[in-house]
Amino acid sequence: MLIARLKSFLTRFRDSTRGTVTVETVIVVPLLFWTLSATYEFFEMYRYKSVREKASYTIVDMISREQTNVSTAYVDNTKTLFDDFTNDRGENQMRISIITYNSDDDEYAIVWSEVRGDGPLDELTDDSIKTRHDILPIMGNGEHLIQVESYSEYEPQLDIGFSKAIGIQTRVFTSPRFAEQVKCPDC
Numbered sequence: 001m002l003i004a005r006l007k008s009f010l011t012r013f014r015d016s017t018r019g020t021v022t023v024e025t026v027i028v029v030p031l032l033f034w035t036l037s038a039t040y041e042f043f044e045m046y047r048y049k050s051v052r053e054k055a056s057y058t059i060v061d062m063i064s065r066e067q068t069n070v071s072t073a074y075v076d077n078t079k080t081l082f083d084d085f086t087n088d089r090g091e092n093q094m095r096i097s098i099i100t101y102n103s104d105d106d107e108y109a110i111v112w113s114e115v116r117g118d119g120p121l122d123e124l125t126d127d128s129i130k131t132r133h134d135i136l137p138i139m140g141n142g143e144h145l146i147q148v149e150s151y152s153e154y155e156p157q158l159d160i161g162f163s164k165a166i167g168i169q170t171r172v173f174t175s176p177r178f179a180e181q182v183k184c185p186d187c
Contacts (some may be wrong), residue, residue: 055085077115093119
C-alpha cells in the first residue's frame with residue numbers, strides 16, 4: 001500500500017506543470033555553475049599536460065640533434081629550459097635516458113640515465129627497463145633510443161572534487177638523428 005502511494009505521488013510530481021521559475025533556478029543554477037567550473041578545471045588540466053608534452057618533445061628533439069657528447073651541465077640546462085617552456089617555478093622533475101636494445105637476449109639496457117628535479121622519478125637501471133616491452137617501441141639490434149620523461153603535480157584551482165595534487169607524467173622518445181648514439185661521459 002505504501003509503495004503504491006509513493007509511486008502515485010512520484011508520478012503526479014513528475015507530471016505536474018505548476019513549478020515556478022524560482023524553484024527551477026534554485027535547482028539549476030548551482031548545477032550549471034558546478035558544470036562550468038568542472039569544464040574549466042578539466043580544460044586547464046589538459047592544457048597543463050599538453051604544455052609538458054610539448055616541452056618534452058622539444059627537449060628530446062634537441063638532444064636527438066646533438067652530434068657531440070653532452071655534459072651534465074647540458075642536462076642541467078635542459079631542465080632549466082623545460083621549466084621555462086612550462087612557465088613553472090621549477091617544480092618539475094625530468095629524466096633523460098639513453099636506451100639500447102639487444103635482440104639476442106630480447107632485452108633493453110640503459111646506456112645512461114640522468115634525473116633533474118624533485119619527485120618520484122629515479123634514474124633508470126638495466127633491471128628496471130630490461131623487459132619493458134609494454135612501454136618501449138620495437139627497436140633494431142643495437143639501436144639507441146632517447147627517452148625524456150617528466151613529472152609535475154597539478155594543483156587544481158577550484159575545489160570541484162579533485163584531490164589537492166594530481167600527478168602529471170609524460171614520456172617521449174625518439175632515435176638520434178645525426179649521430180649513431182648520444183654520449184654523456186660525465187653521466
